[in-house]
Amino acid sequence: MKTVRFGIIGCGLMGREFASAAARWAHLTDMPARPEIVAACDSNDALFPWYQQACPQLKQTTSDYKQLLANGDVDAVYVAVPHHLHREIYTAVITAGKHLMGEKPFGIDLPACRAILDVAEKHPQVFVRCSSESPFFPAMQSLCAMIERNEFGRIIEVDCGFQHSSDLDPYKPINWKRMIEFCGEYGVLGDLGMHACHVPFRAGWRPRNVRAILSDIVKQRPDGKGGTAPCRTWENGTMLCEVTDPVNGEPFPLTMKLQRIAPGMRNNWYISIMGTKTSVRWSSVHCDVLEVLQYESGKAQGWQQIQTGYEPAHKTITGNIFQFGFTDSIQQMWAAFLYELVEGKPIAHFAGCVRPEEVLLSHRLFTAALQSQRESSVVAL
Numbered sequence: 352m353k354t355v356r357f358g359i360i361g362c363g364l365m366g367r368e369f370a371s372a373a374a375r376w377a378h379l380t381d382m383p384a385r386p387e388i389v390a391a392c393d394s395n396d397a398l399f400p401w402y403q404q405a406c407p408q409l410k411q412t413t414s415d416y417k418q419l420l421a422n423g424d425v426d427a428v429y430v431a432v433p434h435h436l437h438r439e440i441y442t443a444v445i446t447a448g449k450h451l452m453g454e455k456p457f458g459i460d461l462p463a464c465r466a467i468l469d470v471a472e473k474h475p476q477v478f479v480r481c482s483s484e485s486p487f488f489p490a491m492q493s494l495c496a497m498i499e500r501n502e503f504g505r506i507i508e509v510d511c512g513f514q515h516s517s518d519l520d521p522y523k524p525i526n527w528k529r530m531i532e533f534c535g536e537y538g539v540l541g542d543l544g545m546h547a548c549h550v551p552f553r554a555g556w557r558p559r560n561v562r563a564i565l566s567d568i569v570k571q572r573p574d575g576k577g578g579t580a581p582c583r584t585w586e587n588g589t590m591l592c593e594v595t596d597p598v599n600g601e602p603f604p605l606t607m608k609l610q611r612i613a614p615g616m617r618n619n620w621y622i623s624i625m626g627t628k629t630s631v632r633w634s635s636v637h638c639d640v641l642e643v644l645q646y647e648s649g650k651a652q653g654w655q656q657i658q659t660g661y662e663p664a665h666k667t668i669t670g671n672i673f674q675f676g677f678t679d680s681i682q683q684m685w686a687a688f689l690y691e692l693v694e695g696k697p698i699a700h701f702a703g704c705v706r707p708e709e710v711l712l713s714h715r716l717f718t719a720a721l722q723s724q725r726e727s728s729v730v731a732l
């Protein structure tokens with residue numbers, strides 16, 4: 352098995368998720384490669400002791416990402432830092448000739464995204480992907496297989512989204528994800544949007560236009576120092592898009608809802624596809640369950656609930672009778688990154704990490720959505 356030596360830049364919430372997935376790589380059974388975390392970089396050195404315990408091969412810790420990029424033992428880099436740093440650090444990683452898994456939104460805005468992709472184009476030997484894990488739930492893989500098999504007949508509509516609820520609490524202190532200068536003008540679109548875009552874009556469902564309505568619901572928050580700070584990011588966003596089905600050229604509406612304030616929803620990824628032959632829906636609230644309705648003329652229309660088992664794209668030691676969870680989806684996403692890096696293509700069409708052209712499309716959509724909100728208009732893409 353090939354070893355890919357990784358550096359991590361940004362050792363917070365998501366950096367730790369990668370390190371944890373790498374630490375239990377033996378969980379996967381048929382992988383052509385494994386990650387070895389040899390370097391970690393964060394401006395907060397209090398984070399390093401956890402990594403030193405979790406990553407036995409860790410040799411370098413630094414607060415300067417340029418030192419990590421100068422390390423000849425690093426083959427690939429995972430960058431999980433606030434959005435205002437994506438452009439500088441992602442372009443530096445690619446220019447240093449290291450493979451990149453970058454966190455979404457892959458640049459704070461469209462110019463930043465374009466700048467990263469321009470550099471990537473000049474370094475075709477560097478493998479560049481963006482993180483997004485929800486398609487790796489086994490129920491989602493089953494749903495994606497239905498897309499591949501064109502099971503829906505004519506698509507009537509597609510709804511998808513990502514909902515959180517913790518921002519309903521007006522006393523939750525502000526952090527960088529709620530500050531325009533660090534998170535970006537996109538607000539919730541940049542923060543949660545890629546999760547909703549990944550499967551529709553991979554299906555070839557490209558928005559032709561968008562009408563967006565964005566909401567700023569909590570306008571100030573505790574600053575964590577006894578005062579208050581303005582909270583100017585969009586908390587919720589709904590985008591209604593027109594899409595042409597590549598299978599039959601027919602149009603259908605695609606609605607994406609991205610919400611930091613969805614009462615009761617702790618972490619809800621969801622998608623529903625309604626079709627004239629078959630309809631399907633999935634939500635991570637009951638992440639094992641896939642609901643399917645197969646229409647037959649003259650017969651009662653009823654939803655079937657199918658409990659999927661632990662049957663992800665990349666095989667593991669876990670029996671298929673067991674249940675799958677968030678940390679499993681993260682490990683599957685990393686398996687997909689390493690598999691595609693080594694094998695040149697993903698194990699299945701929908702079991703691949705987000706490609707640069709899909710990232711660019713998401714930025715074009717979010718930028719058009721901002722314009723739509725400003726002008727109360729439908730914006731063509």
Ligand SMILES: NC(=O)c1ccc[n+]([C@@H]2O[C@H](COP(=O)([O-])OP(=O)(O)OC[C@H]3O[C@@H](n4cnc5c(N)ncnc54)[C@H](O)[C@@H]3O)[C@@H](O)[C@H]2O)c1
Pocket residue numbers: 360361362363364365366392393394395398414416430431432433434436454455456482483484542
């Ligand atoms: N895929 C997902 O499900 C998911 C979930 C949450 C966040 N994210 C994305 O991951 C990225 C990071 O988010 P997070 O939740 O891990 O944030 P976080 O705040 O927990 O971690 C970011 C880390 O970056 C460090 N950092 C800041 N400036 C730095 C610099 N100049 N050099 C080195 N380190 C620096 C911070 O000290 C912090 O430890 C963002 O792009 C975010 O949108 C993805």
